[in-house]
Amino acid sequence: MKSLLEWVDLLISEGPKYGVFPEFDKSYCIVSPDYIDDAKELFSHLKINVVTGRKFLGGFIGDAQDIQAWLEKKALEWCDAIKKLSCAAQVVPHETFTVFTKSLQKEWCYIQRVVEGTETAFDSIRNEIQKSFLPALTALDLDDVEVNLMLKPSRLAGLGVDDPIYNAKWAYTASKEASLVLSKVICNGQTFDIHAHDEHYKKSSARSKESKDEELRTSVESLLDCLSSERKATLERKLTYKCSTWLAVTPNSQNNFILSANEFRDNVALRYARSPRRLHATCDGCGQNFTINHALKCKTGGLIISRHNEFRNCNADLLGKSGLTQIKIEPVIKEASKSSAALILDFCARGFRGKPNKMHFLTSASLMLMHPHIRVSQFLQFFTTMLRKKKSKYNSAVEELRGSFTPIITTCDGIFDYHGECYLKRMSERLSLKWDRPYSVIMGWLRCRMQMCILRSVSLCIRGSRKRWNNQEAEDGAAIPLVYEC
Ligand SMILES: [Zn+2]
Secondary structure, three states: OHHHHHHHHHHHHHHHHHOOOOOHHHOEEEOOHHHHHHHHHHHHHHOOEEEOEEEEOOEEEEOHHHHHHHHHHHHHHHHHHHHHHHHHHOOOHHHHHHHHHHHHHHHHHHHHHHOOOOHHHHHHHHHHHHHHHHHHHHOOOOOHHHHHHHOOOHHHOOOOOOOHHHHHHHHHHHHHHHOHHHHHHHHHOOOOOHHHHHHHHHHHHHHHHHHHHHHHHHHHHHHHOOOOHHHHHHHHHHHHOOOOHHHHOOOOOOOOOOOOHHHHHHHHHHHOOOOOOOOOOEOOOOOOEOOHHHHHHOOHHHHHHHHHHHHHHHHHHHHHHOOOOOEEEOOEEEOOOOOOOOEEOOEEEEOOOOOOOOEEEEEEEEEOOOOOOOOHHHHHHHHHHHHHHHHHHHHHHHHHOOOEEEEEEEEOOOOEOHHHHHHHHHHHHHHHHHHOOOHHHHHHHHHHHHHHHHHHHHHHHHHOOOOOOOOOOOOOHHHHHHHHHO
């Protein structure tokens, strides 16, 4: 403590030269409870506040009891914030989900990194998330397995809502390990080498992330074993394929990534192989039982055509934005004859693959049924069958036009087949050059844009009206006088 007083004296004498004018009545000296009387005596002439615990740079320094009391107070504030967000989630779930994942949970993530032993303080927050937030967000009655799955990162079949108790265990150890070079320098008074710190930090962070991911993946796999084989197959696809970008993106009005309440909840329910809430019993178009699969395939009312057209127009628009000028929607590749109907593809663009004189034809094919029985191992076979079907129908006509052809096959989860993935990569490359932005940023944005297009289409098929509305049975005003004459 005497050396601390020497530092204070040096600060008083040398500080003003560098513009530092210490105000000791606003300063705190944190000591162990055993030394509090000695410290008060030592610093009494400077009127420095002597305490056993005090918040510092967003964290807390002090004995375990003080830390616990401070954390409990913070936890109460956060529980209150979660309750408020739960109320908002009933009306605007996607916006609330973004506020929670991108802002609120980051507050306790920081404290978990800088304060040791915080696990028990987060019991109440986890309970609040389980009891209020997730049910309000999804509008579903969730069991423990579903909640535990949702509290995982989105790339591991979760929603991206962090489990605060589990994270507390990892965060402090990982942060302490990553800042080891820096803390050693401070404690031993050595010269700081920023390159050594940077290298150690990167290696240590990558190592911690890898171990945490491995543990989380094992935990997800054991949770999936508790589900029925059909639900397990649906969630395994989310683990294997890249179809969860829409949960990680920050939506705003400029990027058009905000989903309506029904769109968000329908797709969260389908992600966990649950039936979306308030489904009608019968189809308003054809009168059959209104299951999810029926909603996604019933052609009455034009919703399927509308879904198809939206995906086609979105892609044709992006091709134009990537700098291609010769784009045609619905090109006729073979005229109708007496024996066969005309062959029409979705869109084509000259020079898409880099050869300026070659027309590239594209068509989208959607595996838009929920296929709970299809396991990941059978999925590739499923894509191949669809690909062969499309190629056998269109390939020869395309070759006669000296063009090339790519069928883009997608599922209602937002998963693309191999050729679809190649198409996305090529498109990202073109947009990256055109917009002068990194390829990885464009790829993430494009993947999300495609997923949003598909997810909105799925919700449209579930919620949209298939009823053919009659007009007022009057084409013009000619029939109106008859009403008065009667
Ligand atoms: Zn129907």
